[in-house]
Amino acid sequence: MGELIPPRDPVMFRGVTIVHLDAKGRLAIPVRYRERLETLSGARLVITIDRDRCLLLYPEPEWEIIERKFAALPAFDPTARALQRLYIGNAQEVELDAQGRILIPIQLREFAGLEKHVAFIGQGVKFEIWDESAWRARMEAALNDTKLIELARESGLGNLTL
Numbered sequence: 142m143g144e145l146i147p148p149r150d151p152v153m154f155r156g157v158t159i160v161h162l163d164a165k166g167r168l169a170i171p172v173r174y175r176e177r178l179e180t181l182s183g184a185r186l187v188i189t190i191d192r193d194r195c196l197l198l199y200p201e202p203e204w205e206i207i208e209r210k211f212a213a214l215p216a217f218d219p220t221a222r223a224l225q226r227l228y229i230g231n232a233q234e235v236e237l238d239a240q241g242r243i244l245i246p247i248q249l250r251e252f253a254g255l256e257k258h259v260a261f262i263g264q265g266v267k268f269e270i271w272d273e274s275a276w277r278a279r280m281e282a283a284l285n286d287t288k289l290i291e292l293a294r295e296s297g298l299g300n301l302t303l
Contacts, residue, residue, distance in 0.1 A: 156263045167244050
């Protein structure tokens, strides 16, 4: 009998890197992620909006999982349709070019208020893309948010030693 192969752990992306958006709207993916992205998705990615006014960037296979979940929502539920419009309706396929850059469509750049300096944040199986100043303001607010402390305590993270 063959040896059992454990399920593949999802590739986890983490960390913050400040990158520059060029005048044409191209963003260089940090080098440390490029090989994994190419292996996971053949350099095919999907970018969409998020309610926090940032962008979400997924390797295409991970996005397809999310898209199937959105597609399975009830067709006549107005809230479900609003979610589908936001996330699927704004999704755009992008590819890494030979220099490891993606072109962020102008409507998505405008939505997220992306200027020259961009925070590229690993969030597990996806990335968040923020205007750097908006990211810094969000982090400052989070540091002072007592609801985060309550959530950590309620979810068992309060016992976690960092």
